[in-house]
Amino acid sequence: MSAISMLRRGLLATPALGLAAAAAQTPTATATETITVQGSTNRPHLARHVSLGALGARSAFDTPFSLSVVSAQTVQKRQAADINDIFRAEPGVQENSNGGSTASGASFRVRGLNLDWTNGYRIDGFAIPYWFIDLPTANFGQFQLVRGASAFLYGFGAPGAVLDFQLKKPVDAPLLALEAGYRSDAVFRQSIDAGGPLGGGRVDTRFVAFNEVGNQVNGSYLHTVSLNGGFDARLTDTLHWHADAFWLSTLQAGMVNGVTVVPTLTRLTPISGRAELGAADSWKRNDLKHINTGFDLELGGGWHAELAYAYTHLDERFPSNAITFLDDRGDYLNRPFQMTRVFTYHQVRQTVSGHVMTGALHHDIVGGATWLYQLFDADANATYYRPYDYGNIHVARPVNTNAHAYNPRLYHYIDYTQISPFLSDSISWRRFSLLAGARYTDYRENDYATDGSGRRTAARRNHPLTPVVSLSWRPEQTVNVYFSFVQAMQSGTQAAATARNAYEVFAPMRSAQYELGLKVQKPRWTATVAAYRLDTIAAYVDATNTQRQGGSVRYQGIEAAGTVQATRALSVSASLTWLDARYGAGTPYDGRRAESTSPFEANLSMEYALPAIAGLGGLSVDGGFGTVAGGWLDPGNRFRLQPYLIGRIGVQHVSRLGRRRLILRAAIENLGNERYWVSRGALQLFPGAPRTATLAARVEF
Numbered sequence: 001m002s003a004i005s006m007l008r009r010g011l012l013a014t015p016a017l018g019l020a021a022a023a024a025q026t027p028t029a030t031a032t033e034t035i036t037v038q039g040s041t042n043r044p045h046l047a048r049h050v051s052l053g054a055l056g057a058r059s060a061f062d063t064p065f066s067l068s069v070v071s072a073q074t075v076q077k078r079q080a081a082d083i084n085d086i087f088r089a090e091p092g093v094q095e096n097s098n099g100g101s102t103a104s105g106a107s108f109r110v111r112g113l114n115l116d117w118t119n120g121y122r123i124d125g126f127a128i129p130y131w132f133i134d135l136p137t138a139n140f141g142q143f144q145l146v147r148g149a150s151a152f153l154y155g156f157g158a159p160g161a162v163l164d165f166q167l168k169k170p171v172d173a174p175l176l177a178l179e180a181g182y183r184s185d186a187v188f189r190q191s192i193d194a195g196g197p198l199g200g201g202r203v204d205t206r207f208v209a210f211n212e213v214g215n216q217v218n219g220s221y222l223h224t225v226s227l228n229g230g231f232d233a234r235l236t237d238t239l240h241w242h243a244d245a246f247w248l249s250t251l252q253a254g255m256v257n258g259v260t261v262v263p264t265l266t267r268l269t270p271i272s273g274r275a276e277l278g279a280a281d282s283w284k285r286n287d288l289k290h291i292n293t294g295f296d297l298e299l300g301g302g303w304h305a306e307l308a309y310a311y312t313h314l315d316e317r318f319p320s321n322a323i324t325f326l327d328d329r330g331d332y333l334n335r336p337f338q339m340t341r342v343f344t345y346h347q348v349r350q351t352v353s354g355h356v357m358t359g360a361l362h363h364d365i366v367g368g369a370t371w372l373y374q375l376f377d378a379d380a381n382a383t384y385y386r387p388y389d390y391g392n393i394h395v396a397r398p399v400n401t402n403a404h405a406y407n408p409r410l411y412h413y414i415d416y417t418q419i420s421p422f423l424s425d426s427i428s429w430r431r432f433s434l435l436a437g438a439r440y441t442d443y444r445e446n447d448y449a450t451d452g453s454g455r456r457t458a459a460r461r462n463h464p465l466t467p468v469v470s471l472s473w474r475p476e477q478t479v480n481v482y483f484s485f486v487q488a489m490q491s492g493t494q495a496a497a498t499a500r501n502a503y504e505v506f507a508p509m510r511s512a513q514y515e516l517g518l519k520v521q522k523p524r525w526t527a528t529v530a531a532y533r534l535d536t537i538a539a540y541v542d543a544t545n546t547q548r549q550g551g552s553v554r555y556q557g558i559e560a561a562g563t564v565q566a567t568r569a570l571s572v573s574a575s576l577t578w579l580d581a582r583y584g585a586g587t588p589y590d591g592r593r594a595e596s597t598s599p600f601e602a603n604l605s606m607e608y609a610l611p612a613i614a615g616l617g618g619l620s621v622d623g624g625f626g627t628v629a630g631g632w633l634d635p636g637n638r639f640r641l642q643p644y645l646i647g648r649i650g651v652q653h654v655s656r657l658g659r660r661r662l663i664l665r666a667a668i669e670n671l672g673n674e675r676y677w678v679s680r681g682a683l684q685l686f687p688g689a690p691r692t693a694t695l696a697a698r699v700e701f
Helices: 002-025 072-078 083-087
Strands: 049-051 057-059 066-071 093-097 107-110 121-123 140-147 161-167 175-183 186-198 203-215 221-234 239-253 258-261 283-300 303-325 331-358 361-379 389-392 410-429 432-440 442-448 456-462 465-476 479-490 509-521 525-541 547-565 570-583 600-610 618-628 644-657 660-669 677-681 684-687 692-700
Touching: 066 072, 066 083, 066 525, 072 083, 072 140, 072 644, 072 660, 083 107, 083 140, 093 677, 283 331
Parallel strands: 121 161, 258 303
Antiparallel strands: 049 057, 066 140, 093 107, 140 161, 175 186, 175 692, 186 203, 203 221, 221 239, 239 283, 258 684, 283 303, 303 331, 331 361, 331 389, 361 410, 410 432, 410 442, 432 465, 442 456, 465 479, 479 509, 509 525, 525 547, 547 570, 570 600, 600 618, 618 644, 644 660, 660 692, 677 684
């Protein structure tokens, strides 16, 4: 524990100095961000413009894909701690890892598929390595989820979805906001958000600092520090230079690496999210650095050009333990385990976009190219270590861990290089719009021997062309009916360190998706409906604990969501998801349901805003519930996961203290303290979060 204590003390000193310095240097002025305490939808309006990689910026209403966009204001109001909290009520999204119960972080599936850990998560549109980490929500101004195959939009990536974390951007008016919060059992957080113009208004700035520290509900310890800052400089009337930087340092102690069940087990009664699964001496450190900078040039005549570069580095060190449940009584095998990963990304993005007319046809054209280099260093000593120990989770937490004998040996595991030009044209005529585009990728992958010798074991060269085609029809200005066809390319499966064929790398895979959708944007209500079919190559772990790739798997379903402003004070939102995910020919599980996928989900939420009373401020109350049907834990469909129902309630009060705005918030998640399992993959499960209370106070100057 001495090493952990030293790590805690080092991290504790950092935020105090950083926050004090930031507060001393930040001008106090009236904040430009406001909190409206009036009936408002939880789901953003479809008119909001979003950035969509190779398609450029356009409104969610005009986009022939399924989108979910959540603003920082909504995240603050919900007191969302991670991406599961942010997107829990969105259609097609299913939680598969509880960040509070495991140091592997929060994550979810979209349309039955995990997001790509290497390419599916992004900051400001640039790929980042999101290998089992959590990014603090305080540093980001918007969270954008694009569901479905997305190879044309962003290049290689799993077909389920792409999640873009968009950093808080520079502001052109003085801003200062301080916030403090609490989460049960004893996690405390503080943040500062500041910005404004410099240099006579030619440079806009933003700075955010966040600190979170304390003991979690499952006997674990957490300390997170994150900083981000950026500027936007107007070099000329037509040329802007922007830069953004983000840094994250996390220490987690007493948290488990992974939880599995033996293949012969067909049932395991859910346990409390308070269960202490991690050995007390285990620890994990994450250090993530991201920088992006670029130039934006207005070319005139409705044309615009951008050139940008990004650098990302993730260092993950994790000596811990992994447990395997042996029976329904809670008996387990605990094995010390260590994992170390280091990722380095370099990226360049160049785009040109504009509008032209050819007769009666209006063209929105986007063209450009991206270059991406990814280096992955793995740990040759990542394995289980003896001695093992046995126990019962209802009696005592696991004991043995590799934290005292942590001995990483890094080696060059994989490197990827992608060069991909792209071009798209959206042709509009009256009520119709045709989108056609393609991305060509020069994909180069080098795999290296797992013994650390540096010997190259494979050199993969692929040159796929991934198209996108869609047709949209607007019977009226507030209704958009669309059909789209897109393809995705993704890197091959990487066998886990615990698999029999540990670290084996498979060939890249191609997926195809068809989607028929409807979007409606009315003054008092919005609605979206999408039906889709996605075919891809199957990747699974068989009964011998060997990673396989081959055969087919099909994901098809229907998603629906809507929000109505019932009165000035009351808004109601709902979503429904039906999913049929099954293995196909070429697999041992032909016709069986894909593991870790729920066939049905439903969510309902309401928000009621009381009017301001005697000038003292306004009160709003929101609440809702979500239900998830039971799926299967294994591809053979022998272990069935139980369905569950989760409720939430929150309250917000806004008042003024002189010229300052004070916002007080409180919320309770999992009102009924439901016990349930979530699953990231075959035979892997985690207990869902227990009843959790959060409190927060925010002052805007």
